[in-house]
Amino acid sequence: MEEVLIFNKLSGLFMIENYQKKLILIELNEINFDIVEQYCSLNKTAYPNLKKLISSKGIRTKSEAQYEHLEPWIQWASVHTCKTYAEHGVFRLGDIVGSSEPQIFEQLEQAGFKVGAISAMNAENRLKNPSYFIPDPWTQTPSDSSWWSQVLGQAVSQAVNDNAQARITMQSAFYIALGLLRFAQVAHYRKYLSLVSASRRKPWLKSLVLDLMLHDVHWSMFNKKQPNFSTLFLNAGAHIQHHYLFNAEPLRGASKNKNPVWYVSQDEDPLADVLSLYDMIVGEYFGRTDTEVVLATGLAQKPYDRVKFYYRLNTHAEFLSRLGITCNGVYPRMTRDFLIEFDTENQAQDAHDVLALVTVDDGDIQLFGEIDNRGKSLFVTLSYPHEITSATTYCIGHQKLPLLPEVSFVAIKNGMHQDEGFAFFTPGFSPYAPNNLEHCSQIGFAIKKYFNVEI
Template sequence: MSVLLLELNEINFEQVQRYAARGQLSVLAGLIERHGLCRTTSERRYEELEPWIQWVTAHTGLTLAEHGIYRLGDVDERSPDQIWEVLERQGVRVGAISPMNAVNRCTDAAFFMPDPWTTSKITGERLTRLYPPVAAAVNGNADARITPSTALRLLTGLVSNALPGNYGGYVADVAAAVRGRSWRKAMLLDRLLADVFVREVRTHRPGFASLFLNAGAHIQHHYLFNSAVYEGGLRNPDWYVSPDADPVLDVYSLYDAIVGQIRRAFPQHRLMLATGLHQDPHGQLTMYWRLREHAAFLTAAGVPFARVEPRMSRDFVVFCDDAAQAEAAQQRLSSITSQEGEPLFTVDNRGDSLFVELTWSADIPADFVYRRGNETISGLREAVAFVAIKNGEHNGEGYLVDTGRAAGDAVAFPLTELPAHIASACGARWERAAA
């Protein structure tokens, strides 16, 4: 049997059920009613609850302690076997669209497009053309800066890949984004990836294919307090988002439509929906910031480096010529603090590179002053972009809906067991290559 895995990153299915109780999200509600809601478990320490960790576990069957992939973009050719190559070795044709922190090691994939943050080969002419503007749009979305050339290439990709039945959705996304509902840009990208996935599966008919969608995670992190089914006492300010908006319902409704579309397109396929982990409401006011021009900021701060690569939201990687330069860069970055001595960045030194997070979580007004060693510096507000007010935080419990199960068979199991579950559904074995 052919199996399709939809990776709905960090979606809270208990919130889905609350919306369903209000008569909304009929497709997702129907799947849960007929097939049950399994729960998956993963790491327990909060600092180890990150999607780029849990999705590696979901793809390899290994815990963080076993696979050792702690940062987004760390996966490479030396990383453990993933579900795609394990199935391919047993004769199952495979495909993937944007799997998080995964590398394409397939010899003859039906199609494979990596996520926007991971360097890996692309399989498929259509995907080779589409990947650059999608990656540029995702990495520019944090501060709403999508260049005209990226927009043009993205429009070209949309015109050649969008399914006609969804044209109205794209128009609605653009119109809403123009009116200030910026979360619709992330929804447009997920809508496009879903249309590409349907086209690729129809064309190549793989035995197993996965689709990763991230707009829901992004929107929950930013707007969970605006959800009509949020039961806490915190609220987002009106300048941040209109009080009558429910971005969470917007993206859940998109996913409801996407799942319905895929069910209609491939009625004989076994469908699995997995979340990896999920988000709960955050309990305090936390603001996220992102550097606008990473290289320019590092140069002005006197941080030595060879090159710098942005990652998600506030994260970036500083590559150095050698360990000595990395040590000097770490010391310089670590010397950047608030007037009270609180670090603005955290730095993970990997030898010849640094994984850096801009962790300052309070406001940065125009007159904000900070310290760089013995220097007093102003102008940080112009160097950063406001990303979001944190609304959602990670919970290691994830969810699985599997159309191959009956509602009464819903169970809880470790996320490490998901690849074996997928392999069995494909008529294959879960076995890694000998080391």
């Protein structure tokens, strides 16, 4: 809180008033700062901004104890609603839509503050007059009414959800390219060129291009609209940890698990690539003097204890049609998940029964091991964990069909969730910050306290 001179038009006098700086929440999804600290120790001249951040003595946050409840869309819903999972009950990505749980976004707006959000995970746009709002790629909620937010939101969603098939439509590519021309900072041109030029050899760099673009879009919109509170969600680090954590330099030799060379060369370190980008982004936000900044991870990842393959259906609707399932719509979520909506509960139950009978290789393992029946919708996960080859078949009744043409390889799981996350704050926010090892929902409470909004 600062004291500033404000000219009062009614009295014609200058008055001293308290002024609260604007606040930015950077949701750096699932980054394990214990591993980041090891990178900083191994590389004395690299990551100067991350080193400075770590030296600022942030806090660790806690999440749910049950592993099934350790999902980023649960923890970010906790931050946004200021409630634990047991209190808000938002279990799936996209479930915030239609939920009655209030979020900090509309609560701050109702208190008279201007609010913006770029890709905040599992957040519903309930704002009456947002400074800007672009939803995450998986949640069915509208962008703000501006043309840029709408076309970029649609393009990013299509590119992310079809990433496993390396399929981006001409329209999405055009709008993303247009967005880069409009929003990319000149100082970042060289970084974009290096990432794009190397992405054919290093496919994980595509996620870094997206995070850098989201940062630049947020940076531009924040500077132009000047909201009191703004959120930016970045997911490349979580994506890379899940898929390439075994290759992290500090962890080499510490785990019995290694990625096969056809997947990624042992000499490559994708996590180092994303940390270099995040070091730049962190430096830009924490270098601002006009804002306070909160950086939080929601939860974090640690190395997985086994080898597990992830696949995604190529064309969800067509596959369901081949199973004889008709529906109102099918909506892909992150990686292996998708939501199917029906007119009636009977249709949903019939589809559930069909999906439950789809097995792989002589009926030993279900293709869809998780099918959550919600009445008129099903939330489904393609949970088959083994490598799918040309010889792998799926079974419907007595019929065997090749599975490989139906799916795209996504990744070999390298990282698993842990219940501890991390959070760091600029000095002006520190008096409001949660205590060490409090639940991550307390970050939301701290934001409301900062703005003196009733808790």
